[in-house]
Amino acid sequence: MSDRETILKILDLARWAPSGDNAQPWRFEIIDNNHIAVHGHDTREWCLYDFEGRASYMAHGALLETLRIAATAHHLRATWIRRSATPDTAPIYDVTLDYDPELDADSLISSIKARTVQRRPMRITPLTSAQRGALSVAPGHEYGVLFFESFAKRREVAGLLWDNAHIRLTCPEAYHVHKEAIEWGARFSKDRIPEHAVGVDPLTAQLMGWVMQSWQRVDFFNRYMFGTIMPRLQLDLLPAVCCAGHVLIYTKTLPENQRDYVLAGSAMQRLWLTADTVGLHLQPQMTPVIFHWYAQMNRKISALSQIDRAAYALAERFKSLVGERADGGSIFFCRVGRSARVNSRSVRKELGDLLVP
DSSP states (O other), X not given: OOOHXXXXXXXXXXXXXXXXXXXXXXXXXXEETTXXXXXXXXXXXXXXXXXXXXXXXXXXXXHHHHHHHHHGGGTEEEEEEEOTTOOTTSOEEEEEEEEOTTOOOOTTTTHHHHOOBXXXXXXXXXXXXXXXXXXXXXXXXXXXXXXXXXXXXXXXXXHHHHHHHHHHXXXXXXXXXXXXXXXXXXXXXXXXXXXXXXXXXXXXXXXXHHHTTOHHHHHHHHHHSOTTHHHHIIIIIHHHHSSSEEEEEEESSOOOSHHHHHHHHHHHHHHHHHHHHTTOEEEEOOHHHHHHHHHHTTOOOOSSHHHHHHHHHHHHHHHHHHOTTTTTTEEEEEEEEOOOOOSOEEOOOOHHHHBOO
């Protein structure tokens, strides 16, 4: 049977699950020795990229999957259910822990803390058949995986991301998200992205930190000083070409509700952890997927009409890239490759700060 000390060990490992901009949209409540309540929340009210809370739901799913994997180290089978009558903006997930002496530790456990984001260019060494096979089955049988590995496909994705980044960097609604997401001058950050892990050279980072102090500066540099060029070159174009390939997870049946996106987040985490086990780094590139969601629902992205037009046009290009199988069911887009271990990363809030009193 589990006890509080065991639960704390499980949660201490589970808190390393990924979330957009390291937002960690969850808190933990230990109900008893076999019951944890995960208090989730979303960021849709202020974050442009959390369309209808979907990105937060996927983070919840990644957390719940990580908790499930962590529990296996103690022969505990973790299952969850969303608590009825909790709002979509603040769902509570009740996690039950059942002892099973025959349950082996999950092989992905060692990758929970080792998994990191690599925003810089990676080696173009092609994926091996074993790596591709492992990634293909990692999300589960309800999901499909597409690979974009040839130079022509990497170049096509690079062009898509180059234009996508221009939308992202010139959208005033996105500025506030970007400003809050980065901890300037830091190598590690407990609740944001540290500057050293952003993926740009020190001079560009220093200039970005100064420019992003106000939207007026950002707008001026974008209009008159080609302010988007260096970030787009270093964060989007070069890394998109310099990698082993791009990977898309899609659902075989269209997601219909909050639970579907939670489960999609679990699938995403399995792929990410599997990538680590086969010697690969991974970098999410979700904004084309998110802008596609906006276009599908005919929702406005910005008060600036030119932003909406550009994003909707980009959504059509994304649809052309991924094809009919993934159109509508695209849930996670990333690039993968081999690289040296990163020396700067987002860490996590201390477990004590994540516990509900």
